[in-house]
Amino acid sequence: MKKIFAIIICALLWVSSSYAQDDTKYMVFEFIKVENDMIFDYIEYKDLMEKVYRQALNDGKISGWDFWSLQSGADEGDFQHIMVTHYDDPVNMMNGLDTEAMIKYTKIAYPHLTDVQIGKMFQDELEMRDMPMRLYMREIVSTDDDFVMKPGVLASFDLMKAREGQFDAYERAEMEIFRPIHQNRIEQGVMGHWSFLRTALPQGSQAKSTHLTLNMYKDYMQFFNGQAYEDMNQDDAQRAAVNEGLNSRDQKWVYLATLENVVR
Incomplete structure (x- = not known):
């Protein structure tokens, strides 16, 4: 009996620890x-x-x-x-x-x-x-960076809709293809932060968007440098993967905004 009780306690502690370590945003x-x-x-x-x-x-x-x-x-x-x-x-x-x-x-x-x-x-x-x-959103993945949120920061809010039948393929493309590209941009100093989010509420096929990407820049100088930046090191296979990823979704709207107030 004591052994069973100990196993139950350990299981509860493990579940509690797993929940506490969940840093999903x-x-x-x-x-x-x-x-x-x-x-x-x-x-x-x-x-x-x-x-x-x-x-x-x-x-x-x-x-x-x-x-x-x-x-x-x-x-x-x-x-x-x-x-x-x-x-x-x-x-x-x-x-x-x-x-x-x-x-x-x-x-x-x-x-x-x-x-x-x-x-x-x-x-x-x-x-x-x-x-x-x-929009109620859940962050799926983001870049590794030390970006500081402060007034004056720029962000591109890109609303996406996964094409019918390609929901999983689109998410894999963002995580496996586009995230490394954005991470490289950050390391090159032409971007501050990138994150990929999925709608947190179930939506039907008529939903206007299913995902959102956030592209952040510390100022206009970094933003325009980011627009001019091109990764010349991609090989043909990588470019084909990028094109396939682009074709798995429809970019519905892109909004450029400036941060005015922030609480952290």
Whole structure:
């Protein structure tokens, strides 16, 4: 009996340890549209929110928060900002930060504000913006780097859709072919960071996108150098593999954005 009990305890400890060591990252991407006459008001609001999300980070509810200003994209008229909230597990991601939690963290960040003032602040925010698209994503793989997130960083948000019947082939291409290419770019100093994400929610065949890649650069100089960089060391077999990988997916949209606020 004691032996069985010991085996059960060991098994539970192993499962707990495995879960604790899971460093998978989860992110919610919210694409925000603000009416033109409300843009400056919204900029003031999101600057206030940086301290609120820092309280959520200190409380362990999130693992990070980014606010990006869109520079270009296929449908940039539909929104001007991208907000990314980072989580360390899928349950926290799906629960998100409800109104009660946001009010709690706002009171901590701004203790001088009354309940009425806080309520008005959130009500005004709802009237200032629309959110035409929200994506729940799970990071599959990323590059090895020491990239530092700070205001002024540039990122290319590339929304992809795996072609029908080629979901697994596309993911293998990103992990086995494109990741080494991006890792080489980072080592050459023409890129800061790259990550590959998959939608965390089941989607049907009519979904607009299934994956997202993030390409980050420390500034415009690195970004333009990255666009001009070409790996001349690829042989014919490698180029064929790259082309096959490209053909396994459809690049739906590409958005270039600048980081304005960050909480880590």
